Amino acid sequence: MSDALAAEAWAVYQAAECLHDEATVRAAVARLAKGVSATLAGRNPLLLCPMTGGVVLAGQLLPLLDFPLEFDYVHATRYAGALSGGELRWKVIPSTSLAGRHVLIVDDILDRGLTLAALVDFCRQQGAAGVHTLVLVDKRCRREAVIEADFVGLAAPDRYLFGWGMDYKGYLRNVPGIYAVAGAVADT
Template sequence: MSDALAAEAWAVYRAAECLHDQAAVRAAVDRLAGEVTATLRDKNPLLLCPMTGGVVLAGHLLPRLDFPLEFDYIHATRYAGALSGSELTWKVTPTADLAGRHVLVVDDVLDRGITLAALVGFCRREGATSVHTLVLVDKRCQREADIEADFVGLTTPDRYLFGWGMDYKGYLRNVPGIYAVAQSA
């Protein structure tokens, strides 16, 4: 990535609107951990993290889950650093066997639903006993796939988001809150 793109990302961050600050996000992760524990603690689940957006959330959620589980990742993307999604590209499938497992897909955001629906479909085709979905952010927008998350941390309006794993052109995943790119005047 270029220095110009880094400078652009920094300018976007400075002008952005904070929708949920760090305290709100941490409280949501704590609540999600309690909900997941109540539902899956006795099921020896496999947590599946879609790269790269889900990695920040998964890293904060895992230490809060005090029960036996396995962890793996999957990499399917529609964005590849772009601002809008296109065709789904599969990059990495899990090494863990999903057959007979209770799977929890842990992702950053549910927006149009195409990627999350594809991940759930993949898990089901691989023979998962159950597939649960957890997202940090449910963006209130028109879904293109018939899916809702089982566990939702926060909701936002239909805006371009970044922070806590969500990116702006590959940058700003590390921002400690959920931000919306400033709307044009």
């Protein structure tokens, strides 16, 4: 990425509206961990992290889950650095067999629902015994797929969001909170 894009991203961050600060996000992650523990402890689940957005949440969630589990990842994207989603592209499928497993998909955001619905369908096609979904942010927008997350950390309006795994043109995933681009309505 160019220095100009990095400067643009920094300017976007400086002008953005903080919707959920770091303490609020951490409290939501702890609440999610309790819900997951109550539901999946004792089921030997496989946590499946969609790259790249889910990596920050997964990294924060894993140490809070005090039971045996396995972890793997999948890389399917509709964005590829763009601000709006396109056709789903599969880059990496899980190396762990999903057959007979309880799978928990851990992702950053549920917006239009196309990517998460495709991931759920993939897990079912691979023979998963059960598929659960967890998202840090449920964006209140028009869904293009019929799906709701089983575990939701926070809600946010239909704006372009970044931080805590969500990006702005490939940058700002590392921002310790959930921010909305100033004046921007999402086009995802």
